[in-house]
Amino acid sequence: MSVFRHHGRHRVAVFVRHGLLPIELGIPHRMMGRAKSAADEPLYEVITCSVTPGAVRTDADFSVNVEHGPEALAEADTVIVPAAHESDEPSTTGSMSPALADAFARIRPRARIASICTGAYVLAAAGLLDGKRATTHWASCLRFQQLFPQVKVDPDVLYVADGRVLTSAGVASGVDLCLHMVREDFGSAVANSVARRTVVPPHRDGGQAQFIERPMPEPGIHGTGTARAWALEHLDRPLALRELAARESMSVRTFTRRFREEVGLSPQQWLTRxxxxxxxxxLESSDLPVDQVAAAAGFGSAAALRMHLQTALGVSPSAYRRTFRTGGADAAVAQAVGTGR
Structure with a gap:
C-alpha cells in the first residue's frame, strides 16, 4: 500500500535515525511543505520514515513517532537524511548495518538524495558520494575524510550539488539546501515566497563559506552593507569596485577585505550572483526579450547572460523561461514529477 497519496506532487521522504536533531527534521517539512503553486496548491508531499516505524529518539528530552518504514523510500522523488547524534555504523566504522543498507537499496535509481549536516555519513557509507564533491559540518570534515577517502570533501561551503546527490554543512545550511532544491524544482519565485514566509534569506549560494570571519561589523568598524544595498538598486548599470568602495569611504583594498569578511565572497562574485x-x-515574471533581461540584470548583452546562466544553472535563458514562466510553478510540477525528481 502506498504511503504517498499520488496526487502529482513531488514526493519527499525524510529518513530519520535514533539521535535525530529535531530542528533538522523540521527544516524539509517547513521549507518544502510551504512551497505552493500559483493556485495556492502544495507542490510537495513530505513524509517522515525510518528503518522501523515507531518511536525515534532525538537528542532532546522527547521522541518522535514515525509512522512510515523504509517502503516510503521506494516511492520518493527526493530522499533527505538529517543528522543523528548517536553512534552508528556510518559515523564510527564507515559502513552500514544490514537494515540500513536494505532501506537504502529501496531508493529509486533516479531519485534525488540529500543530506543535512552529518547525514552525509549515511550517503557516503552507501557509496553515493564515491568520487563526488561533498560537504558536512566543519567539525566533522576531518573525520569524514579519514573514513571516506574516496569522497572529495569540501569543508568551506554551505552545500554541494553533484548530480543527483546533494550534501550540506551545519543546521542552518539545511535551510539553504532545501531552498536550493525548491528553486531548482519550481523556480526562484516559489523559493523566494517560501523564504519570505519562513523569514530567512532567499538565497545563500552553496559556494559561500561556512565561516564568515566578521558576520557583523565590530563596534566602531564600518561595514559594507550600505554599498551592497545601493548596488542592488543599480544592478542594471556597470558597477566598478572603486565606486562601491567610495560609497563606504574606503580604499578598494580595505573594502574588498571587509566585504569578504562580512559576506564570504568577493565583491565581483557577489555581484554576479x-x-x-x-x-x-x-525570466520567470516578465515577457521581456532576453536582451532586455540581460540589460536589466546588468549583464550588458544576451550573450553574457547566456554564459552566466549556463555556468550557474546549466541551462539557457530560453530553456529556463520555458520551464518556469509558462504556467508558472504548475508547469514545473509536471516536469519535476515526470523526470522522477
Whole structure:
C-alpha cells in the first residue's frame, strides 16, 4: 500500500535515525511543505520514515513517532537524511548495518538524495558520494575524510550539488539546501515566497563559506552593507569596485577585505550572483526579450547572460523561461514529477 497519496506532487521522504536533531527534521517539512503553486496548491508531499516505524529518539528530552518504514523510500522523488547524534555504523566504522543498507537499496535509481549536516555519513557509507564533491559540518570534515577517502570533501561551503546527490554543512545550511532544491524544482519565485514566509534569506549560494570571519561589523568598524544595498538598486548599470568602495569611504583594498569578511565572497562574485538572481526573476515574471533581461540584470548583452546562466544553472535563458514562466510553478510540477525528481 502506498504511503504517498499520488496526487502529482513531488514526493519527499525524510529518513530519520535514533539521535535525530529535531530542528533538522523540521527544516524539509517547513521549507518544502510551504512551497505552493500559483493556485495556492502544495507542490510537495513530505513524509517522515525510518528503518522501523515507531518511536525515534532525538537528542532532546522527547521522541518522535514515525509512522512510515523504509517502503516510503521506494516511492520518493527526493530522499533527505538529517543528522543523528548517536553512534552508528556510518559515523564510527564507515559502513552500514544490514537494515540500513536494505532501506537504502529501496531508493529509486533516479531519485534525488540529500543530506543535512552529518547525514552525509549515511550517503557516503552507501557509496553515493564515491568520487563526488561533498560537504558536512566543519567539525566533522576531518573525520569524514579519514573514513571516506574516496569522497572529495569540501569543508568551506554551505552545500554541494553533484548530480543527483546533494550534501550540506551545519543546521542552518539545511535551510539553504532545501531552498536550493525548491528553486531548482519550481523556480526562484516559489523559493523566494517560501523564504519570505519562513523569514530567512532567499538565497545563500552553496559556494559561500561556512565561516564568515566578521558576520557583523565590530563596534566602531564600518561595514559594507550600505554599498551592497545601493548596488542592488543599480544592478542594471556597470558597477566598478572603486565606486562601491567610495560609497563606504574606503580604499578598494580595505573594502574588498571587509566585504569578504562580512559576506564570504568577493565583491565581483557577489555581484554576479545577484545579477543571475535578478535575471532569473525577470525570466520567470516578465515577457521581456532576453536582451532586455540581460540589460536589466546588468549583464550588458544576451550573450553574457547566456554564459552566466549556463555556468550557474546549466541551462539557457530560453530553456529556463520555458520551464518556469509558462504556467508558472504548475508547469514545473509536471516536469519535476515526470523526470522522477
Amino acid at each position: 545577484q545579477r543571475v538572481e535578478r535575471a532569473r526573476h525577470l
